[in-house]
Amino acid sequence: MRVVLSNSAGVPLYQQIKEQIGGAILSGELAEDSALPSVRALARDLRISIITTNRAYAELAAEGFIATVPGKGAYVLPLDTALVREQLLRQVEEGLQSAVDAADRAGLDREDLIEILDGLMQAEPEHA
Incomplete structure (x- = not known):
């Protein structure tokens, strides 16, 4: 899965990440138990703050899309x-x-x- 960000979209970067990953999960592009890039790796790849990627992951977890396992990373949860x-x-x-x-x-x-x-x-x- 590829995340593409736009500074001119008028949408916060964390929201763009959240929407793209959430959309990929809903569409089946990211299957149950798929590992997501680490917060640090995604921030580095997108050239953004770790705080931004952390917020996107936290919101995805709060909405039941992913689970984060300390020391192991983030994984796609079964769709409810x-x-x-x-x-x-x-x-x-x-x-x-x-x-x-x-x-x-x-x-x-x-x-x-x-x-x-x-x-x-x-x-x-x-x-x-």
Whole structure:
């Protein structure tokens, strides 16, 4: 797994690390029991502070994505289906909020948005 950071993204570096590693875990790119780079190694590779990588790992651990074992490193935990659902719901909410914001700028109303959503869902075979 490769982590790519952007200083111009407007998102804190620790958050970018957390989102990319969390996304890789949710997508299955990082499997259960996979070892993550050490905090020091990741900080060195990304040329950032150990404090930044430590915060990202601490938040991933608090959310149940990884476990850190002193002296051994960080490992991917088995996915909790409730956790996965919550993360996916959060992504849907963020996407819908972006759509609502764009609709406001475009002068669309609720019915217009519902019509667009219905059209998109009907275009997807599993939603038909």
